[in-house]
Amino acid sequence: MSVDPLSFLDGNAAAGELRELFAVDLTAAVGQCAGCGHVAVIAEARLYVHAPGLVARCAGCDGVLFRLVKAPGRTWLDLRGLAYLQIATPDEADRPPTA
Amino acid sequence: MSWRVATVVALRDQTATARTIVLDVVGWPGHDAGQHVDVRLTAPDGYSAVRSYSIASAADGQRIELAVEQLPDGEVSPYLAHDLVAGDLLEIRGPVGGWFVWRPEQTEPVQLVAGGSGVVPLLAMARSHAAVGSRAPIRLLYSVRDAGSVLYGSELDTLSRRDGGLEVTYAYTRVAPAGSLRPPGRVDVSLLAEATWPPVDEPTCYVCGPTAFVEVVADLLTAAGHDPGRVRTERFGPSGGIR
Numbered sequence: 552m553s554v555d556p557l558s559f560l561d562g563n564a565a566a567g568e569l570r571e572l573f574a575v576d577l578t579a580a581v582g583q584c585a586g587c588g589h590v591a592v593i594a595e596a597r598l599y600v601h602a603p604g605l606v607a608r609c610a611g612c613d614g615v616l617f618r619l620v621k622a623p624g625r626t627w628l629d630l631r632g633l634a635y636l637q638i639a640t641p642d643e644a645d646r647p648p649t650a
Numbered sequence: 651m652s653w654r655v656a657t658v659v660a661l662r663d664q665t666a667t668a669r670t671i672v673l674d675v676v677g678w679p680g681h682d683a684g685q686h687v688d689v690r691l692t693a694p695d696g697y698s699a700v701r702s703y704s705i706a707s708a709a710d711g712q713r714i715e716l717a718v719e720q721l722p723d724g725e726v727s728p729y730l731a732h733d734l735v736a737g738d739l740l741e742i743r744g745p746v747g748g749w750f751v752w753r754p755e756q757t758e759p760v761q762l763v764a765g766g767s768g769v770v771p772l773l774a775m776a777r778s779h780a781a782v783g784s785r786a787p788i789r790l791l792y793s794v795r796d797a798g799s800v801l802y803g804s805e806l807d808t809l810s811r812r813d814g815g816l817e818v819t820y821a822y823t824r825v826a827p828a829g830s831l832r833p834p835g836r837v838d839v840s841l842l843a844e845a846t847w848p849p850v851d852e853p854t855c856y857v858c859g860p861t862a863f864v865e866v867v868a869d870l871l872t873a874a875g876h877d878p879g880r881v882r883t884e885r886f887g888p889s890g891g892i893r
Contacts, residue, residue, distance in 0.1 A: 557861045561885045564702050566746035567688035570651045576748035594749035595883065 558601065562594040565605050568619055572626065581637040586614035588634075651743060653690060654678075658738045659713070664801045668719040668767060669731055670706065673740065678712040681705055683778035684751035684771045684856065684884075687716070687744030691726055701726045704771035704858075704884075705745065706802075708778035717801060719767040750856065750884045752778065758854055759847045760788040763837070763867050765859020768886060769794075769801050772858055776809050776816045787853075789817040791845050793837050793863065796825040819845035837863075842870055849875035854882065861885040 562578045569577045578594040589611030596607040596616055604620030609632070616632040660672040685705055692698040707715035720731035734740075752760060752775040760779065762772040769792055779788050794800050800820070809816040821841055826834045832841075847853040855876060857867045864885045872878050 557865070557888055559861060559885070560887050561883060563686070563747050563750050563884045566686070566748075567651075567700070567702065567743050570746050571743075576746065578746075579748035592749050594747070 559597040559599050559608070561598050562592070562596040562607060564598050564600065565593075565607060565619065568605060568621075568626075572628065575638055575640075577636070577638070579639065582616060583634040584609040584611060584614055584616060585632050585634040587612035593636075651746070653741045653743050656714075656740045656742045658734055658736050658740065661734065661736060664717060665799055667731065668717060668801055671716045671718060671730065671734065673714050673716065673742070675712050675714060675742065678714065679745070680709045681714070681745035682748070682751040682753055683708060683774040685745035685747045685774075686771065687714070687742045688746065689716075689726065689730070690741040690743070691729060692741070699725050702746075704774070706770045706773050706777075708774060708781045717767065717770045750858070750882050752854075752856065754778065754782040754784055756784075756854065757786050759851050760786055761847045761853040761855040762788070762790040763846070763855065763857045763859075763871075764790065764792045764794075765837075765857075765863030765867070766794060766799070767801060768857075768859030768863070768884070770858075771884065772856060773802050773805070775856065776806075780809055780812055780815060785814060787847070787851075788815070789819070789845070789847060791819050791821060791837065791841070793821040793823060793859070795823055797822070797827045821845075837867055837870070839870060839874070842867075842874060846871075849877075852877070852880065854880050856882050856884075858884040859886060861887055 566578045580593050582593050583590045589609050597610055599606045606618050607616045609616055614632055618629040620627045656673040656675045659674045662670040664670055686702045688700050688702050690698055690700045703716045705714050706717045718727055718730040721727045764772050806818050810818045821837050822834045823836055824834055855871055857864050864883050868881050868883050871881050
């Protein structure tokens, strides 16, 4: 499939869907691409929303980082393109007023 | 996080194609400047469409303000920009997004770079900066088609008159108003050098606009020597087309 090179959004636009699944905001987490090793904040990933669901791709190599697909009553989340996620877990006293 | 019902309490035209929507959201937990909400519209047959809109307002109780630019082929934006009236209810989810945000405890210089309606979350940052009396130096470079397309122009004027307030530079891409110092054109290396904080000041840069604009500006900033970790971006898609 050919994709307009500038049709993508970025990880920021996945914040709402991810926040339905996780207790923390994953777009501010740092992730490593399992393909090329590029390390970046999820918000800076390229997000394609024209597929059925969301596809996030590495800004370094364009490899798929994660895919999220919803159907009535179910959500599939494929994270195999991420080697790891580093999530800030500040101590209670350091936590910003809103999350 | 689940969907909430928001009540439309006011609507204000910003330009010929954009308007501000003020919502009252019972139980709104507050938000950081730069965060957005997802808006869900559901048709009588059950078909629903979700779009993300940046919050234009600084934290203010359970009031939030969105600004919506109408897109010719939009599925959601024509309804929001035209048909919505005060008293209508909208489903929203948010606030979401914890990366493209400015928080009052940040003391480093702030560089905002807007392409078109990408100014909306940056306005929230400038409003928040003024509301808390931040001393962090703050500049906005606003790339916009022509004077008639400027969103929140009078408020940006007001913010820039405040002592230690926002410094605003307009970059008109199609038609520059009479008396402009520069001919119309896109943001380039020389304009960035002239109108934005230099890398040596270690600003945090926030770039928001259509994808092509953000790609170009972010590359120019990092090529100029800004640490890529200090260049935060938010993309709208092809000329905002996804919204």
